[in-house]
Amino acid sequence: MKRQKRDRLERARTRGYQAGVSGRSKDNCPHQDFDAKGEWLGGWREAMEDKGAGLFLR
Numbered sequence: 028m029k030r031q032k033r034d035r036l037e038r039a040r041t042r043g044y045q046a047g048v049s050g051r052s053k054d055n056c057p058h059q060d061f062d063a064k065g066e067w068l069g070g071w072r073e074a075m076e077d078k079g080a081g082l083f084l085r
Contacts (some may be wrong), residue, residue: 035063036062036063036066037066039058039063039064039066039067039070040066040067040069040070041070042057042067042070043056043066043067043068043069043070043071043074044070044071044073044074045070045074046067046070046071046074047070047071047072047073047074047075047078048074048077048078048083053068053071053072056068056071
């Protein structure tokens with residue numbers, strides 16, 4: 028049974044979240060595509076909110 032490939036925008040959001048949790052700057056977004064960049068930044072912002080709420084150690 029084949030595994031389906033995840034949506035590229037979902038991957039961009041996940042990578043942005045991981046970057047935010049690890050403390051990377053939002054300026055390090057690797058995407059040029061408007062939609063993918065928006066998703067990446069959305070994930071990054073979500074990670075920053077979670078860090079601010081104390082879910083991750085700084």
